[in-house]
Amino acid sequence: MAGNRAVVYKGAGRVAVEDISYPDLILRDGPGVNPLNVGRKCDHGVIVKVVTTNICGSDQHMVRGRTTAPEGLVLGHEITGEVIEVGRDVEFIKKGDLVSVPFNIACGRCRSCKERNTHICENVNPDRPGSAYGYVDMGGWVGGQSEYVMVPYADFQLLKFPDKDQALEKILDLTMLSDIFPTGYHGAVSAGVKPGSTVYVAGAGPVGLAAAHSAQLLGASVVIVGDLNSERLAQARSFGCETVNLREHPNLGEQIEQILGVPEVDCAIDCVGFEAHGHGAGTGEAPATVLNSIMDVTRAGGQLGIPGLYVTGDPGAVDEDAKAGTLKVRFGLGWAKAHTFVTGQTPVMRYHRDLMMAILSGKAQIAKAVNATLISLDQAPAAYAEFDQGASKKFVIDPHGMLSR
Secondary structure, eight states: OOOOEEEEEOSTTOEEEEEOOOOOSEEOOOTTOOGGGTTEEOTTOEEEEEEEEEOOHHHHHHHTTOSOOOTTOBOOOOEEEEEEEEOTTOOSOOTTOEEEEOSBOOOSOSHHHHTTOGGGOSSSOSSSSOOBTTOTTTTOOOOSSBSEEEESSHHHHOEEOSOHHHHHHTHHHHGGGGTHHHHHHHHHHHTTOOTTOEEEEEOOSHHHHHHHHHHHHTTOSEEEEEESOHHHHHHHHTTTOEEEETTTOOOHHHHHHHHHSSSOEEEEEEOSOTTOBOSSTTOOBOTTHHHHHHHHHEEEEEEEEEOSOOOSOOTTOSSHHHHTTOOOOOHHHHHHTTOEEEESOOOGGGTHHHHHHHHHTTSOOHHHHHTEEEEEGGGHHHHHHHHHTTOSOEEEEETTSTTTO
């Protein structure tokens, strides 16, 4: 039997590459595994040899110690790989298939899945609807920043690439289909972006850049990206976005007016989430900042897409309310302006096939937009540290050295 190595959370600020068990088609006990999921048989699943697996900002929240993630948790929910073993109940996925794995784990059988709401599957997490690989309070499914990983419900979930050689040529784009490209696109769709729209994207991290690129694909006339990080804003400008440096220019409405002639946009997307900081130099953490600011600058009747992560438990929050996910949001302002809010995880399967075709046809250039940067598995701890310092890169791990060769 082959070995298996993975990126493991070791406590606030620390990850390490360690030997872990080779996967099989059963969910065994381990760090973060819900006791009600222990021993769950997955004959409907497959074993995947990981070709690429990405570091996500959501992983970074855990690594910073801003969740209740247990030490020893195997990280990683952005997975692309080759199927090397299939369960006895798998009918359509075959050994050798190159596939994208949606980060949402979904059974395909419950009411939510049948209604295409695979982000809130009712059967994979005993605690509440919704699940993901390698993530706190998501059922305990083992993460995929590893050499091999088990994927349940393979026939329903997996997106098979039609041509393996073509897919490997575009793998740095296709690896984004497991999460951030659908997530950014969902943010733009949820915000109602359409041809001619003016759009504000809060946050120039990888998801924010993916949302900005998605808004362009949907026909937005102007996409404005705001952040406190000048390097990330330069990356947004590299593919045609307008930018606002909120450290240097804290009045967002004034900056939007300088760009558009009016201090508001048609729609806005929050790609920051609960670790938001106040605008201006020297400001501290203020978790409701983005939500309040996008309500302020979005026109009456506009829509707000909120793919940025908000949690129900944040031990490092600035106050007791925020530790329970209770924020001082100006909901009255949103009500008065008749805003539409769309929150929650992204239902990846709603979008990933269409976005795959956009990549394969050359219409979408997501790897360029997010500055995809290939690293080895052993480089992952250093990449986490660099990402935490605000590097404008989307780190893509190549566990077997297949792509670097």
